[in-house]
Amino acid sequence: MLVGMTSNADAPETQSARPPQPRRRAPAGAAVLREDVTEAIRTAVFEELAAVGYGRMSIEGIARRAGVGKTAVYRRWRSKLHLVLDLVSAVAVQGLPMPDTGSLEGDLRLLYEVTSRALRHPVAGQIIPDLQAEAARNPEIAEAMQKALREGQQSVASGIVAAAVARGEMRDGVDEDLTLDLISGPLYWRAVVVRGPKLPKEYLASLARATAAALKAL
Amino acid sequence: MLVGMTSNADAPETQSARPPQPRRRAPAGAAVLREDVTEAIRTAVFEELAAVGYGRMSIEGIARRAGVGKTAVYRRWRSKLHLVLDLVSAVAVQGLPMPDTGSLEGDLRLLYEVTSRALRHPVAGQIIPDLQAEAARNPEIAEAMQKALREGQQSVASGIVAAAVARGEMRDGVDEDLTLDLISGPLYWRAVVVRGPKLPKEYLASLARATAAALKAL
Amino acid sequence: MLVGMTSNADAPETQSARPPQPRRRAPAGAAVLREDVTEAIRTAVFEELAAVGYGRMSIEGIARRAGVGKTAVYRRWRSKLHLVLDLVSAVAVQGLPMPDTGSLEGDLRLLYEVTSRALRHPVAGQIIPDLQAEAARNPEIAEAMQKALREGQQSVASGIVAAAVARGEMRDGVDEDLTLDLISGPLYWRAVVVRGPKLPKEYLASLARATAAALKAL
Amino acid sequence: MLVGMTSNADAPETQSARPPQPRRRAPAGAAVLREDVTEAIRTAVFEELAAVGYGRMSIEGIARRAGVGKTAVYRRWRSKLHLVLDLVSAVAVQGLPMPDTGSLEGDLRLLYEVTSRALRHPVAGQIIPDLQAEAARNPEIAEAMQKALREGQQSVASGIVAAAVARGEMRDGVDEDLTLDLISGPLYWRAVVVRGPKLPKEYLASLARATAAALKAL
DNA sequence: ATGTAAGCGAGACGGTACGTCACGTCTTCAC
């Protein structure tokens, strides 16, 4: 979620989109959702998100932009929320590389580079707060967000911590949630909440150094 | 914003509400926006927020609940967003006490106690992501949010840093934005983004210790 | 209904339109349906009726043509049917002149002249079967149609019969419904059901003569 | 049309359904419209007509009720209208017996007995105005209706008139259309337009007497 | 007996319209 909304958002291997509706009961000559239509909708959604944002985005608008009937959208997703969530999850989950530089600070530095690049993408910056706001209200969304978080950002951070412990850079047995908060919180706060214009040159390096110090102090 | 949505949300001295629209200084036999109507609307807004959340909340619903015409609302605020923003700012700005415990870690610990109590309030948890999502789109909102942030959370954090520098606990001349991100980020991430069930007993203490270490390492 | 959809369909004294919804409870400064909007809708309805007929006519189309929101239409009439029925009744009821030529045959002749002119109007020819078809299903419509019939065509026919009885041209005490069927049936059948191209010159005269003979034979 | 919708609506010899679309003379390994499917649709149409009426009846509903694909319906008829028209014509055309009582009045009396029984059938009462309303818009429908009329009701009436002329009861050379209008109009008006509750005992007899008088007066 | 063309059910497709809701603006009347 936080990370990963990077390069291949449009890659065809996004095969994970919309698995909740299996389709295909195959008893007889069954009609099947056309993949080109699905793809047109997906594209239109990202364009609409960029253009008007989640809140102003309407199913009608998506269908119009995709050159598709509203029914084609409703046939695939139960609501605007499920639609966006499904698409975004598909993108977010395509994990990010586990860094392995030999030091905690180096690993963090690498993680931050990748993450900050991802968060700088305007669509990410727009959508994330929207989904988060929805999550505050809809438990189904909340859970999907958690899942995306855990499988993306958090799993990498966990790996970094485990490596640091193995190396002896960190104590063993510390509260894992706390370590993840220390790692992910500051950059998110800066990029999404404070939204400063752009990060100074030395920012990520200093952040990695400080965070490493924090983790070692646990 | 982040802090301060504490006790006296309903205190009558919230006279700062809606200062941007000056309106009617009683030039002559002039009619003036009636304060009782304004108050009824304010109350209705908080009730609606609690009942249906920001997204489902409608101006029509507020007016209905307040026993007031839609006009009365629109005469005072330009939109749902300004309305909520105004009310929330009024509440958020009522500063929080500047801690002074004699040590960086102690000051942070105190700040976190207050902040985490504020963020635990369900209305805060609901509204903050909503406003943030809007801010990502509407620069006017964004600025108001920044202002509330600066005058609330950030100013306190600044004070803590300044005291630490004066005490010799931190180097002078470090990137101030970075220090603020390190201070505010982790708790926000935990409380608003990850939304874990509740913080373990030792969490805040450990967080303060780690953050102090991070700041000293800058 | 059958008659009267003649000249002044657009006369302003059509004040009887939409009396079933009284409006005006006047408790305070109440908003009121704007007459210019109502008039625009009425005009649009007649235009749509002429253009696409009752069946293909849609509320959306009416609103579009009238330059009005759909709500404005729904605020006034519960359905397409009530809308058309209301408008048509208003027009139909503006009675037709009671003929008085001194003879049964002469009176019938005059009635037929007026009626056939009215039925020749293309909108009448289109709408009447539509409304009748609806009436076969919706008792509310059926009743309104009956009323329009009674107050229009039938009342004139009754008058003609009464005069003939007074003159001694007809027996007294005959089944009144039967007389009305004999008078109104043939021309309606011809104009609406059979829809022959146009009536031969002598048709109405012969019809009047034959019908007079039928009535006298009762 | 007007008459004949009597007993054997479901007789299997209604082979006349859909003759306008000749379809497949077996050029090669040809498939042929399955008669059992056709029959299932026919049955479903009558059921739907009874259940919801012509206006609310939908092709989808018919196919659903018949347990058949929409395609199967469209393969046989071009539209709801053609479907109903075809079915109804098939029923209507099964002529009615030519009466021959030896007198004009007697013949009319017999015709009216049969006709009024047919019109009393609720499905007839529902469908006829619907088709007529369509005919007012669609010339193809109009022609089919004319044809059904001519081959049903009108041909019988013509026969009655011819016999009366032969007998010397009527003048020769009168406008034939007028005689048909006089014969068919009143009962139709009464049964379909006015829709009075039910006919009084003496009604048909009186009607036949009066109509005979009218015809003789031509 | 086999090959093949067409009928079959299913249902996806782009559309249009439905009747409802809330939007933010505007107008009317009462206090």
Added chain:
DNA sequence: GTGAAGACGTGACGTACCGTCTCGCTTACAT
């Protein structure tokens, strides 16, 4: 001249059918 009431045009909601169009069967002719 504020304030309630609410009508106004707008536009989206989610649903129902429209008539067209593939899909994979299955069927029954013509070879």
